[in-house]
Amino acid sequence: MNGSSLLPFMLGIPLLWPCFRAIENPKTEEVKHPTGSHSRVRRGWVWNQFFVPEEMNKSSHHIGQLRSDIDNGNTSFQYKLLGAGAGSVFVIDERTGDIYAIQKLDREERSLYTLRAQVIDTATGKAVEPESEFVIRVSDVNDNEPKFLDGPYEAVVPEMSPEGTLVIQVTASDADDPSSGNNARLLYNLLQGQPYFSIEPTTGVIRISSVMDRELQDEYWVIIQAKDMVGLPGALSGTTSVLIKLSDINDNKPIFKESLYRMTISESAPTGTSVGKIKAYDNDIGENAEMDYSIEDASQTFDIITNNETQEGTVILKKKVDFEHQNHYRIRAKVKNRNVDEQLMGYHAEASTTLIRVQVEDADEPPVFLRPDYIFDILEGQPQGSWVGVVSATDPDQRRSPILYSITGSRVFLIDDNGTIVTTTPLDRESTAWYNLSITATEKYNAQQISSVPVYVQVLDINEHAPEFSDYYETYVCENAGSGQIIQTISAVDRDDSIEDHHFDFNLSVEDSKNSSFTITDNQDNTAVILTNRNGFSLQEEPVLYVSILIADNGIPSLTSTNTLTIHVCDCGDSSSARTCSSEGFMLSMGLRTKVIIAVLMCIVIILGK
Numbered sequence: 296m297n298g299s300s301l302l303p304f305m306l307g308i309p310l311l312w313p314c315f316r317a318i319e320n321p322k323t324e325e326v327k328h329p330t331g332s333h334s335r336v337r338r339g340w341v342w343n344q345f346f347v348p349e350e351m352n353k354s355s356h357h358i359g360q361l362r363s364d365i366d367n368g369n370t371s372f373q374y375k376l377l378g379a380g381a382g383s384v385f386v387i388d389e390r391t392g393d394i395y396a397i398q399k400l401d402r403e404e405r406s407l408y409t410l411r412a413q414v415i416d417t418a419t420g421k422a423v424e425p426e427s428e429f430v431i432r433v434s435d436v437n438d439n440e441p442k443f444l445d446g447p448y449e450a451v452v453p454e455m456s457p458e459g460t461l462v463i464q465v466t467a468s469d470a471d472d473p474s475s476g477n478n479a480r481l482l483y484n485l486l487q488g489q490p491y492f493s494i495e496p497t498t499g500v501i502r503i504s505s506v507m508d509r510e511l512q513d514e515y516w517v518i519i520q521a522k523d524m525v526g527l528p529g530a531l532s533g534t535t536s537v538l539i540k541l542s543d544i545n546d547n548k549p550i551f552k553e554s555l556y557r558m559t560i561s562e563s564a565p566t567g568t569s570v571g572k573i574k575a576y577d578n579d580i581g582e583n584a585e586m587d588y589s590i591e592d593a594s595q596t597f598d599i600i601t602n603n604e605t606q607e608g609t610v611i612l613k614k615k616v617d618f619e620h621q622n623h624y625r626i627r628a629k630v631k632n633r634n635v636d637e638q639l640m641g642y643h644a645e646a647s648t649t650l651i652r653v654q655v656e657d658a659d660e661p662p663v664f665l666r667p668d669y670i671f672d673i674l675e676g677q678p679q680g681s682w683v684g685v686v687s688a689t690d691p692d693q694r695r696s697p698i699l700y701s702i703t704g705s706r707v708f709l710i711d712d713n714g715t716i717v718t719t720t721p722l723d724r725e726s727t728a729w730y731n732l733s734i735t736a737t738e739k740y741n742a743q744q745i746s747s748v749p750v751y752v753q754v755l756d757i758n759e760h761a762p763e764f765s766d767y768y769e770t771y772v773c774e775n776a777g778s779g780q781i782i783q784t785i786s787a788v789d790r791d792d793s794i795e796d797h798h799f800d801f802n803l804s805v806e807d808s809k810n811s812s813f814t815i816t817d818n819q820d821n822t823a824v825i826l827t828n829r830n831g832f833s834l835q836e837e838p839v840l841y842v843s844i845l846i847a848d849n850g851i852p853s854l855t856s857t858n859t860l861t862i863h864v865c866d867c868g869d870s871s872s873a874r875t876c877s878s879e880g881f882m883l884s885m886g887l888r889t890k891v892i893i894a895v896l897m898c899i900v901i902i903l904g905k
Contacts, residue, residue: 345394345431349402350438358385358431361392363414363424371418377426378410385410385431394431402433403470435472437531441481441521443467446535450501454509454541462492462501467521467533477524486534488517501537509541510578545583545639549575549630551649558610558651562618563658570597570610570653575630577606585633591648594626610651618657619691626651661746662688662698662736669734671716672753675724683708683716683752688736696738703733708752710734716750724754725790758850760790762799764858770825772840773867774832782813783825783860787846797821797848804843804857813842813862825860832864839863 345359366372376387376394385408387394392414408431414423443465450463471478483499485492492515493504501517517537524530551573558571577584588599588608598613608628616624629646664686671684690696700710707730710716714734730752738744770783787799801823802808803815814828825842832840840862847855 345429346434347396347400347431349400349433349436351396351399354397355386356396358394358396361387361394361412361414361429363392365423366392366414371416372423373415373417375413375415376410377413378408378428380408380431381410384408387412400433402435402472403439406433406435406472407431408433435475435478437471437478437524437529439470439478439523440531441467441469441523441533443519443521443533443535446537448535448537449540450537451540451542452503453544455506455544455546456503457506458502458504460503462503462539463537465494465499465501465519465535465537467499467535469523471523477527479523480525481521481523482526483519483521486518486520488515488537491515492517492539494519501539507541508546509543510547512541514538514540543580543583545579545632545634545636547578547583548632548645548647549577549584549586550647551575551630554649556649556651557654559654559656560612560616561656561658562616563660564612564615566612566615568612570612571651573599573608573610573628573649573651574606575608575647575649577632579632582634583632586630587633588628588630591627591629594624596624597626597651597653599628610653616655617691618655619693622655622657624653624655626653657692659741659744660691661744662738663691664688664736664746664748666748668748669750670753671750672755673718673722674755675722675757676759677718677721679718679720681718683718684750686710686714686716686734686748686750688714688746688748690738690744694740696740696744699737699739701735701737703735703747705730705732708732716752722754724756728754730754756791758791758848758852758854761854761856762787762789762797762846762848763856764788764846768860770860770862771865772827772832772862773865774834775867776827776830776832778827778830780827781824782827782862784822785825785844785860786822789848789850791848791850799849800847802845802847804845807843812840815844825862834864834866837864 347356347358361374363372373389374387374392375389376382376385381387384396384398384400385394386397409428410431411426411428413426415421416423444467446465448463448465452460452462465483467481467483469479469481473479482496483494484496485494488501489504491503491505491507492501494501499519499521501519507515515538517539518534519537520532520534522530522532552575553573556571556573560568560570573588575586575588577586584606585603586601586606588601590597590599594613596612596614596616598611599608600611601608608630610628627648627650629648631646665688666686669684669686673681673683686700688698688700690698697712698714699712700714702708702710702716707719707722708716709719716732716734732750732752733747734750735745735747765786765788768783768785772780772782776782785801787801789797789799799821801815801817803813807813811828812832814826815823816826817823823844842860842862844858844860845855846858847853
């Protein structure tokens with residue numbers, strides 16, 4: 296007999312158990328004789344374990360027979376069945392001891408019944424055998440299919456995972472008796488999912504059997520079947536589904552679908568203006584699709600900003616453009632993933648690039664002055680119409696519109712169509728040394744295009760004012776003054792403006808230089824001192840002396856003035872100090888002034904009295 300013919304025989308053995316009748320199993324019991332004496336007699340129940348197949352559809356199924364070994368066919372013996380299930384599930388033929396199941400049994404609900412048996416002599420009403428327990432076991436039949444209690448399943452596995460990668464394990468359960476043959480022995484197989492997945496038949500472990508690309512298909516439905524009886528004929532089966540999703544890996548770089556973008560920008564656009572947008576596409580998702588744009592050639596005129604929400608690149612103006620200087624630009628942009636796994640660097644070896652051509656559009660621009668400001672100078676006192684300077688502005692546009700000039704807020708200057716500025720009146724530096732003008736340039740063909748420039752006019756000084764004493768000096772000399780005594784320090788002022796600091800020279804006039812009464816010493820710091828040049832002066836003979844002093848400035852040409860210093864001779868007494876003279880002179884002056892005032896007031900009174 297070969298193995299293939301032996302296997303069905305082996306699997307059928309459990310089904311043959313109900314067909315075996317209980318074999319005799321005599322038990323030795325201690326029996327009490329009617330005389331009251333005890334002796335050991337070999338007598339007792341004859342049975343073994345009883346088995347009944349579950350799911351039997353017969354209304355009365357014979358299980359086996361209970362029999363006492365002293366039962367010799369005496370019709371006075373009566374068998375009784377006691378315990379849970381007696382009378383409702385199981386019944387016994389009181390005369391023969393045959394036991395029957397009167398209900399269909401389910402082993403998964405109850406697999407074992409423990410009953411008690413009695414045999415009674417109906418003639419005496421006494422038990423022939425002591426009450427004893429016996430067991431009826433419900434034998435298993437393959438009436439339950441495998442069930443996936445946790446299904447349907449869902450699993451996630453990274454795309455491009457290698458063959459053999461574990462995906463998930465599914466488990467089915469079978470309510471049949473695992474110890475009863477192969478009723479609960481399961482085998483798993485795929486009904487749907489090949490060739491991408493495989494399953495281990497005995498464990499239910501699902502593995503990848505073919506590399507998959509999420510960008511081609513991102514999820515798969517796999518149908519798993521579990522069969523009991525190790526898949527032999529007559530086996531029952533159950534199925535479940537597994538949704539397997541592929542998670543993304545960064546295996547795609549962003550790609551520009553457009554090889555050329557054309558954009559335009561007006562030359563009047565300020566910096567920061569959006570020129571246009573570019574967009575690359577990445578088949579990955581989430582963080583793996585985040586990208587950054589940049590200018591490949593480090594342009595100084597344009598830049599690209601990445602919009603993290605739309606994943607677009609916005610080209611912006613980084614530096615103002617000039618149509619007349621350059622009317623088109625050619626730049627190359629590149630894009631790359633922001634987050635790249637080092638293990639996937641091979642997928643991102645080269646960044647995708649695209650060409651951007653930017654056309655600059657001409658705009659009607661205002662006139663442009665050749666300089667940001669102008670500074671002119673003119674000598675004071677020049678006649679009306681004197682030339683001051685020239686300003687110049689041009690139209691930067693191609694049509695080169697003529698320019699009209701005007702001066703804002705000034706009647707002192709005029710400007711002609713050539714930008715020449717002239718005076719309308721002689722200028723006085725002492726009155727106004729600087730003029731701040733605003734010159735406006737307007738396009739002749741478009742009066743809306745206006746620009747202006749500041750012009751500063753400095754009026755240069757002409758040396759027209761001679762220097763003079765800076766103060767009125769009251770000078771005194773004592774009668775008893777000695778030679779070389781300093782009697783006065785003088786200084787000068789000049790109303791002219793000097794490019795350099797003023798410098799004055801002090802000298803005596805030619806006539807006074809011959810007078811030996813006084814001398815002058817120039818301190819070279821714009822001051823000088825007057826000194827006596829003799830011993831003693833006479834108040835009676837010369838109460839007042841005059842000295843002519845020449846003061847020259849450093850202007851071009853130099854101007855000289857003659858200033859007279861009045862010197863009063865004073866009786867200083869023994870002090871020989873001119874301070875005493877100045878004090879007395881002050882008091883005397885005050886007395887005279889008082890007398891004059893009183894006299895005037897008296898005259899007024901007399902006149903009014905008349």
